[in-house]
Amino acid sequence: MTAAAIDVRPAAGPDPAPASAPVLLQVDDLKVHFPRPRQGWFKSPEVVRAVDGVSFAVRRGTTLAVVGESGSGKTTTALAVTRLAPISAGRVRLGDTDLVALEGEALRQARRRMQFVFQDPYSSLNPRQRSGDAVRSPLDRMAVGSAAEREERVAELFRQVGLRPEQRHLFPHQFSGGQRQRINIARALATQPELVVCDEPVSALDVAIRAQILNLLVALQRSLGLSYLFISHDMAVVEHLCDDVAVMYLGQIVERAPRRAFFARPLHPYSVALMSAVPTVHGGRARAARRIRLAGDPPSPIHPPPGCRFAPRCPVALPACSQAEPPLRELAPGHAVRCHRVETVAGEPRSPLAWNPA
Numbered sequence: 001m002t003a004a005a006i007d008v009r010p011a012a013g014p015d016p017a018p019a020s021a022p023v024l025l026q027v028d029d030l031k032v033h034f035p036r037p038r039q040g041w042f043k044s045p046e047v048v049r050a051v052d053g054v055s056f057a058v059r060r061g062t063t064l065a066v067v068g069e070s071g072s073g074k075t076t077t078a079l080a081v082t083r084l085a086p087i088s089a090g091r092v093r094l095g096d097t098d099l100v101a102l103e104g105e106a107l108r109q110a111r112r113r114m115q116f117v118f119q120d121p122y123s124s125l126n127p128r129q130r131s132g133d134a135v136r137s138p139l140d141r142m143a144v145g146s147a148a149e150r151e152e153r154v155a156e157l158f159r160q161v162g163l164r165p166e167q168r169h170l171f172p173h174q175f176s177g178g179q180r181q182r183i184n185i186a187r188a189l190a191t192q193p194e195l196v197v198c199d200e201p202v203s204a205l206d207v208a209i210r211a212q213i214l215n216l217l218v219a220l221q222r223s224l225g226l227s228y229l230f231i232s233h234d235m236a237v238v239e240h241l242c243d244d245v246a247v248m249y250l251g252q253i254v255e256r257a258p259r260r261a262f263f264a265r266p267l268h269p270y271s272v273a274l275m276s277a278v279p280t281v282h283g284g285r286a287r288a289a290r291r292i293r294l295a296g297d298p299p300s301p302i303h304p305p306p307g308c309r310f311a312p313r314c315p316v317a318l319p320a321c322s323q324a325e326p327p328l329r330e331l332a333p334g335h336a337v338r339c340h341r342v343e344t345v346a347g348e349p350r351s352p353l354a355w356n357p358a
Helices: 074-081 104-113 131-141 147-160 165-169 177-189 207-224 235-241 259-264 269-276 284-289
Strands: 023-035 047-059 063-067 089-094 114-117 195-199 227-232 244-249 252-258 329-332 335-337 343-345 348-350
Touching: 023 074, 023 227, 047 063, 047 074, 047 227, 047 244, 047 252, 063 074, 063 235, 074 195, 074 227, 104 114, 114 177, 131 147, 131 165, 131 177, 147 165, 147 177, 177 207, 207 227, 207 235, 227 235, 235 259, 244 259, 244 269, 252 259, 252 269, 329 348
Parallel strands: 063 227, 063 244, 114 195, 195 227
Antiparallel strands: 023 047, 023 089, 244 252, 252 335, 329 335, 343 348
């Protein structure tokens, strides 16, 4: 997919929300560790460090993209933020509410403020449940309004996502993939949430349909003031949809920056490698020849390497990179990077890995 295929943001004009917008979601030092069964009588128990000290913020009315290759911890982070995965340590605040401290009914009520749009529009809908019942289900569970008001709300939601209200009587198999994802979006909006977590919501759709769904998400954000936590591995989608970018590798954030700053000058070698892999129509062969190819696979999250976790695959790593873990340093306003080798030259941060996208 090319960036030109998904033009969902005007070429000029301000972002939907200013940088001074208040913070809706604040995540501090989030950890999600999964203990594994003991492999033998004399072996120590092992722990999978799926998310290992992640911190970020989502401002009201904006979109934060969390990107990285498969296994980096993106989806686990999103599940933990919404309390759908166990949190080992850290703090998650939605407005003034400490989500980590909530249990039982208090947590159930807090879920009205945060909803999830899952990746697969086919498996995330019950094939035996009519689409309108699926959208109304959150309203029924939360006892929102009367039965007549819920039906009216479902019809309104169908119109908001570009479906006809009478289609709520149909079953999921009677819709296309893009229409099913519209139903999932309508279901997520049923309780009027403040935060919507989108876990690769267009990766299972055709390119043309992806553009329609992304345009819908942008329109809904602007009309309803939604905040998105957007999980993706598609950098073209991220560039045209999101306000801020966080790059994850092996359970940690290695770079965090505003969208324009990140795409103009990625700093971490892993970020540069991701950007070099973005396909393009113009100069495709020449660009592919200059692509930065990483050697090997990511290390095990059970036994992460010492020092920088990216060092075993980094083309510019030094011996010192494997000795001390780099901190996440802010080298420019809002632009932080976890790399020993990123330096500031004449007041500008410079990546140690050169790449010419032209």
